[in-house]
Amino acid sequence: MRTTQKRNTWFTYALVIAAFAITQGFVQSGNITSTLKGQLVPICAYVVMAVSLNLTVGVLGELSLGHAGFMSVGAFSGVVACMSLADAIPSEPIRLVVGIVIGAVCAGLAGVLVGIPVLRLNGDYLAIVTLAFGEIIKNLINCLSVGVDARGLHFSFLSNASALNLGEGGKIIINGPMGISGIPKLSTFTAGFILILVTLFIVMNLVNSRAGRAIMALRDNRIAAESVGIPITKYKLMAFVTSAALAGAAGTLYALNFSTIVASKFNFNTSILILVYVVLGGLGNIWGSVVAATVLTILPEMLRGFNDYRMLLYAIVLILVMLATNNVRIRNTFHTLRGRFKKTSKEGASDEQ
Amino acid sequence: MSSNTRLVPVPATNFIPERDIDKQPILEARNLGIDFGGLTAVDAFNFAVSPTEIAGLIGPNGAGKTTIFNLLSKVYRPTRGTILLEGRDTLDMTTVQANRAGIARTFQNIRLFNNLTVEDNIKLGLHNHIKYGMISGILRLPNYWTEEKAARERVPELLNIFNMEFMSQYRAGALPYGAQRRLEIVRALATGPKVLLLDEPAAGMNPSETAELMENIVKVRDTFQIAIILIEHDMNLVMGICEGICVLNFGKVIAKGTPEEIQNNPAVIEAYLGKQKEVGSNAESN
Numbered sequence: 001m002r003t004t005q006k007r008n009t010w011f012t013y014a015l016v017i018a019a020f021a022i023t024q025g026f027v028q029s030g031n032i033t034s035t036l037k038g039q040l041v042p043i044c045a046y047v048v049m050a051v052s053l054n055l056t057v058g059v060l061g062e063l064s065l066g067h068a069g070f071m072s073v074g075a076f077s078g079v080v081a082c083m084s085l086a087d088a089i090p091s092e093p094i095r096l097v098v099g100i101v102i103g104a105v106c107a108g109l110a111g112v113l114v115g116i117p118v119l120r121l122n123g124d125y126l127a128i129v130t131l132a133f134g135e136i137i138k139n140l141i142n143c144l145s146v147g148v149d150a151r152g153l154h155f156s157f158l159s160n161a162s163a164l165n166l167g168e169g170g171k172i173i174i175n176g177p178m179g180i181s182g183i184p185k186l187s188t189f190t191a192g193f194i195l196i197l198v199t200l201f202i203v204m205n206l207v208n209s210r211a212g213r214a215i216m217a218l219r220d221n222r223i224a225a226e227s228v229g230i231p232i233t234k235y236k237l238m239a240f241v242t243s244a245a246l247a248g249a250a251g252t253l254y255a256l257n258f259s260t261i262v263a264s265k266f267n268f269n270t271s272i273l274i275l276v277y278v279v280l281g282g283l284g285n286i287w288g289s290v291v292a293a294t295v296l297t298i299l300p301e302m303l304r305g306f307n308d309y310r311m312l313l314y315a316i317v318l319i320l321v322m323l324a325t326n327n328v329r330i331r332n333t334f335h336t337l338r339g340r341f342k343k344t345s346k347e348g349a350s351d352e353q
Numbered sequence: 354m355s356s357n358t359r360l361v362p363v364p365a366t367n368f369i370p371e372r373d374i375d376k377q378p379i380l381e382a383r384n385l386g387i388d389f390g391g392l393t394a395v396d397a398f399n400f401a402v403s404p405t406e407i408a409g410l411i412g413p414n415g416a417g418k419t420t421i422f423n424l425l426s427k428v429y430r431p432t433r434g435t436i437l438l439e440g441r442d443t444l445d446m447t448t449v450q451a452n453r454a455g456i457a458r459t460f461q462n463i464r465l466f467n468n469l470t471v472e473d474n475i476k477l478g479l480h481n482h483i484k485y486g487m488i489s490g491i492l493r494l495p496n497y498w499t500e501e502k503a504a505r506e507r508v509p510e511l512l513n514i515f516n517m518e519f520m521s522q523y524r525a526g527a528l529p530y531g532a533q534r535r536l537e538i539v540r541a542l543a544t545g546p547k548v549l550l551l552d553e554p555a556a557g558m559n560p561s562e563t564a565e566l567m568e569n570i571v572k573v574r575d576t577f578q579i580a581i582i583l584i585e586h587d588m589n590l591v592m593g594i595c596e597g598i599c600v601l602n603f604g605k606v607i608a609k610g611t612p613e614e615i616q617n618n619p620a621v622i623e624a625y626l627g628k629q630k631e632v633g634s635n636a637e638s639n
Contacts, residue, residue: 202491209490209497210476210483217466217477224464227426228544229452229481238487 009204012287016200019294020193027189035301043297044192045071045254048199050277050289052246055203057275058284059212060239061219062119063127066134067247067274070107072266074248075255076141078103079180082256083173084148086184096186100195100252107248110137111241119236122222126240134271141263146174179262180255187257195253196290199246204286206242215239280321358596360611366399368609370596373403377440379580380425380456380548385434387424394420395604398434402548402580402597407570409595410584411615413624416601418584419461422550425582426458427451439547453481455547459537459554461584467526471517471536474525475508478543511539514576515569531562535569542573549573551583555590563587567594592616600624 023040026032049071056064082099089095110133118129145156149170156164164172174180206212214235217225226232255261277296281288299317303310324330360368369378378401385398395417402408410418423429425436427448436443438454446454466474476483483504485496512518515535520528525536534554541549554570555563567590574581585591591598592612600608600615602624608615615621 205491205493206487209487210480210485210500211487211490213469213473213477214480216469216473220466220468221464223428224460224466225477226448227452227458227460227464228478228540229449230477231449 041257048250050293066130068266068270069134069137070244070247071251074103074107074251077106078252103252104245104249108245111244367401369403381437409598412601417604457541457546458550478540
């Protein structure tokens with residue numbers, strides 16, 4: 001089990017690095033469609049989202065239906081930071097990193113606010129509250145105006161930019177329901193790749209440590225976990241806040257790839273979409289989330305040729321994948337194949353000796 | 354072993370083995386009681402366990418034995434009375450704090466971390482003895498490596514009690530029933546308890562497994578020098594290894610004493626078998 005865990009960890013890193021290298025090769029040689037090229041950063045953001053949600057849903061075992069809400073918090077706070085620090089930090093990569101960190105911290109704080117009251121309860125309350133949180137955040141940001149001038153940041157909830165009382169040379173960043181426009185395109189595919197690696201590093205090292213064991217113990221048996229002296233709320237909160245912070249980082253990365261961003265982009269559908277990635281990739285299976293997020297983001301583009309039937313085919317593919325992964329016969333075939341593979345590799349090893 | 358144990362009163366309503374007469378009881382319940390709504394599940398429960406005693410808690414189904422375990426491990430808050438651990442009141446403790454203070458337990462219906470390995474289950478028992486935080490874990494700082502290594506070396510030592518080292522990489526949920534029960538005991542021992550509460554450790558075991566378990570419980574007591582309280586319906590086990598026995602019926606203590614005293618106590622025979630008049634002469638042969 002330990003060795004499989006280790007092998008899974010290295011497999012996940014290798015998978016991501018290989019995928020990056022191959023894609024980078026295609027981009028360099030120009031053998032990539034412009035639509036797919038435009039999808040590269042969103043794919044990275046969705047992979048980070050899926051991996052972070054897997055920490056809540058797969059590892060902690062609590063259902064979260066508002067992951068896009070944390071993405072939204074991260075997106076808007078990160079972009080505001082990047083735009084208001086445009087003069088202070090001229091270097092674009094550093095500004096991107098600062099933006100991502102601020103996005104992660106803000107989303108993490110939102111995670112603490114949601115988590116402290118809810119994670120004390122047992123059952124499906126987290127699903128209900130995160131669902132509400134996603135909607136509330138969307139509506140709050142729709143009303144929010146933020147501007148910056150020489151005196152610093154100005155906030156207003158009147159959805160009227162003139163209420164900001166900006167001084168001379170001040171500029172509006174978030175303009176109510178119009179969202180943010182004129183975002184500098186700081187995100188690059190390489191930045192997304194690095195963020196994926198950092199996310200994998202954080203999530204997989206957390207899972208394979210004392211804290212991660214405690215989190216999985218809560219999922220398996222809460223009462224037993226308490227009886228061996230594991231404080232439940234602390235570890236629930238730890239997993240949930242880490243997950244939220246990583247979603248915030250993904251949100252900043254995502255937003256800095258587009259020139260305009262509006263709050264309604266991060267709606268319930270986005271949350272469900274990410275949940276689909278996690279479920280399809282396998283609960284608790286990190287590399288599964290990476291693959292599912294990538295494939296399911298590219299798939300609608302690939303199916304564009306089918307025009308009107310695109311989303312229908314998308315749904316059919318989802319159903320087929322679910323049937324295939326749950327089919328006893330197919331799973332048994334995989335098991336025997338794997339067993340045979342193991343046997344041959346073992347025989348090979350004994351031959352060497 | 355039980356044959357040469359003599360119970361002595363300390364304080365007035367409690368009994369502990371003679372060898373521990375000048376030691377403070379490790380765990381003491383005084384006038385403990387709990388009501389669920391209008392139902393009094395446990396009432397006026399007085400009980401003391403000396404630091405190295407194996408004590409038994411027996412009684413018919415529904416007598417309140419597991420409720421007492423839940424009270425002692427702070428899952429329930431008592432309505433009346435106090436629980437003293439090494440003379441300190443445990444009133445405001447949570448289950449987690451009670452475990453850190455030295456009360457570990459197993460469950461009647463086994464509660465393991467089924468999707469984790471045997472090794473991870475025991476490492477979770479060692480959770481509060483492994484000292485590094487979340488950041489050290491993520492960044493793999495030096496104390497992560499030293500602490501994890503120490504824990505990894507401790508696991509086979511603990512599994513050795515039940516000769517289970519070879520199982521350390523098995524998934525806990527996939528273990529046979531008897532091994533799951535033993536693993537739960539090992540996990541409880543890993544927390545470094547002063548008092549170990551075993552809720553029906555021999556349930557579902559065959560006679561030879563039970564005999565082995567009896568030896569192992571005594572071995573655990575001798576090696577770790579801890580007190581063990583066990584709930585059990587297997588009278589061979591209870592009479593074989595317990596020094597002091599407390600019999601409950603309908604939430605009240607009906608008898609206390611050594612195994613010999615309990616076996617001959619008319620109130621106990623009545624609780625288990627009914628009144629002599631109704632059962633007739635069969636009661637004596639049992």
